[in-house]
Amino acid sequence: MNNVLFFAHLKDEVGAESLQIEAKGKSVLALKQVVHDTYGLSSIDSVMTAINEEFAEDDDVIQEGDTIAFIPPVSGG
């Protein structure tokens, strides 16, 4: 299983900070599609993704136990 984290407006839309999703073997892009379809998160296509706290590419493949975070455009500072 994989812990999938949501922040900012994504968290508001999903209604949860994190979800347990079986994503092993999926690409980041494929997981985005799942999230898009399941939660109606259309903006997920344009956000960055982190695997285990490092930015990842859409074609990176998720391993068992990886923590996935969807990172909307940041606005710190």
Added chain:
Amino acid sequence: MNNVLFFAHLKDEVGAESLQIEAKGKSVLALKQVVHDTYGLSSIDSVMTAINEEFAEDDDVIQEGDTIAFIPPVSGG
């Protein structure tokens, strides 16, 4: 009379922070010449001068009671 102030290396060379000098009617340049001749301050020619805490030109004329300060190149900060 005029209070004439010396700072940094000028103060060390003159051996005083200030001197009472009659400079009324003299130009700044003329006062520099007096100081140069009296105290052997050759570097006085290249320093700035302030009259009553504002930078002055060599041809500005000193009035009774003006405070004159010789300002070596500054090094604050």
Added chain:
Amino acid sequence: MKFGISKEPINIQEVIDHVVQRNAGAITTFIGTVRELTKGKKTLFLIYEAYESMAIKKLEQIGTEIRERWQGAEVAIVHRVGKLDITDVAVVIAVSTPHRADAYEANRYAIERIKEIVPIWKKEHWEDGQEWIGDQLEKVSYPEGKPEAKHLDE
């Protein structure tokens, strides 16, 4: 903490203390504060949220980037999270270097990088609504999958 996320008000002097060094002649700090008016619209307060563990890693990364680019530089960065009122301090960046030009440049680099790669978000609250703010650098997509270091003098 030299690179940190804080739920409490940031002690600016403590951040500065992390970068004091015998061969620094200059320390610059950047203090980001909550501004009341943005484009004529009145902000009531902000909420900052962070992906804390990753944000700390990214702040540390910025510190490493700066030490590589500016010789002799030391860096400390603390970002606040939670509810912030007008004039409250959101972020403090302290950079020390031997010479002053580098201290300004490296500090500027840090704030620009924070706005690129550190997972922190702010929600603005106005009288008539609220919104998560994003994309302040006007870049929606990252062709390389992640933000790139950019020259600040572009």
Added chain:
Amino acid sequence: MKFGISKEPINIQEVIDHVVQRNAGAITTFIGTVRELTKGKKTLFLIYEAYESMAIKKLEQIGTEIRERWQGAEVAIVHRVGKLDITDVAVVIAVSTPHRADAYEANRYAIERIKEIVPIWKKEHWEDGQEWIGDQLEKVSYPEGKPEAKHLDE
């Protein structure tokens, strides 16, 4: 004091407090510290001396210049005098502006102007001697009789 000469250690937070404003999104500070090594030569300590009454006027003048050039800017500057050891703080400049680019630029302007027009001098003490330092900007003569405002982006 918003523009001052201090015989005691400078409280950085107090200088910053002078420039906090509801429409500032950015505060920058420049903290000049005593560096141990300059061109390989080891400094033991410094003595700073000021023509105090004029120095305060000139610091205030720099504040005025900045408020005229950078809209919405607030400025505070305190310079220390007396004996300073390595890492001691010689000067603190705080500038607040609505947007961050201005806060960096205006702050940089302030330190450059201090080195031009504020009557403060430092005497460096090394193991083998001591000397009053001057002319750090490599300008011996002032053709206009007094220093001119210069563009910092030259």
